[in-house]
Amino acid sequence: RDPSDVGLLPDGDKPASAVTSGSKITRNEDGLLLSQAWRVREFWFLTITWFLLSISVNLILTHATPHAVDLGISSIEAALIISLIGIGSIIGRLIDGRLSDRVGRKPPAITGAVLMFCSLIALMFIQNLWLFYVFAVVFGYGWGGLGSQITLLIGDIFGVRRLGLIMGMITLGWNFGAAIGPALGGMIYDATGSYSIAFGVAAVGMAIATFFAVIIRPEKAASR
16 A cells, blocks of 8 residues: 555655665655645645636536537537547546656646646637547646646645645545536526636636646745
């Protein structure tokens, strides 16, 4: 369950001066308590970013297919949009997860947020099926890239001492967004008869998320 159980560190890291007991390396208990973490601005920046990401993702997952059907695309062809979003997300997580080990967390996170913002703006004007498919892959890639980096940034900034509890609290932002996003899209559609404004609202949310991704400081909070 833990690399330290077999004398290793995560990702094959080598300790500069390992404190060993037999064949085991002492567990890394460095990090902040929850009571300390929520005094750090990055705790709230990450929570807001995940909240806005969740609104965008869940709004699109709920309403992209009905929007395409409204434009005359068959339900089967429109349903493939959701599958392609999932495929794009997988690709984004794999590529950006690997890339972040080389260039850091922020560049892939910012790139993912920008891709989502641009794709949502494009979605307001897309009419053709193949463009919906392009949107789906780009949007999904951005989601996978940004989402994976948020998770990594939580560990990088707050350490592992209370990682599970801190992760659970920040994840509440995603849960609230998942509750609001689909309902918000439906309310806007009922009021306007169009999904374009809903997609525009999601795009504004991703613009704000991009801003927070830019100003987040990725270094460990305890060392500041």
